[in-house]
Amino acid sequence: QKEVEQNSGPLSVPEGAIASLNCTYSDRGSQSFFWYRQYSGKSPELIMSIYSNGDKEDGRFTAQLNKASQYVSLLIRDSQPSDSATYLCAVNRNYQLIWGAGTKLIIKP
């Protein structure tokens, strides 16, 4: 079992809809959780961080963390074609970032 798991996709969502990305992790000692976006040929860009159970909203993005179930998700509202990218989930465990393989998201106009 991988430490951080994501569905590789691609996940295809129509423009204007909500895109839902999920990530599960295996180590209950994980302390903080991040979502990064990576466009093809570019380096990852931090879009959300979440540290405690519940929801955290930032513009069209909402991160959700459930430590009991060991999952973290990212919702993107009003999806735009520019949101098409690979979304990487990362978990901080003892100052090491453990990465998921990423989910490729395609927003169809």
Next chain:
Amino acid sequence: GAVVSQHPSWVICKSGTSVKIECRSLDFQATTMFWYRQFPKQSLMLMATSNEGSKATYEQGVEKDKFLINHASLTLSTLTVTSAHPEDSSFYICSAMAGSSGNTEAFFGQGTRLTVV
């Protein structure tokens, strides 16, 4: 977010030569820096983790004598690819973390596309 600057953004070198890539944290002190390599359509692969003033910790399968990492200050880490060969051609990315608690974000440089001919 914090700014991490990586140079050069791309480099072409001849087989057998060495290439140095710099990674600087511009507005924060990076206690920990990470170096990644990414081949086309593949996931990020962690090569090594470096802490300021100490030797880097390399991941299994990464040759420490080939990929020299120096983290001489809290704002600068360098990766030198020695005796580069075409199979070393890849996208190299650094990231920096200002670690003082468990809630620590990592920020990435722009990446360096290395082509060895």
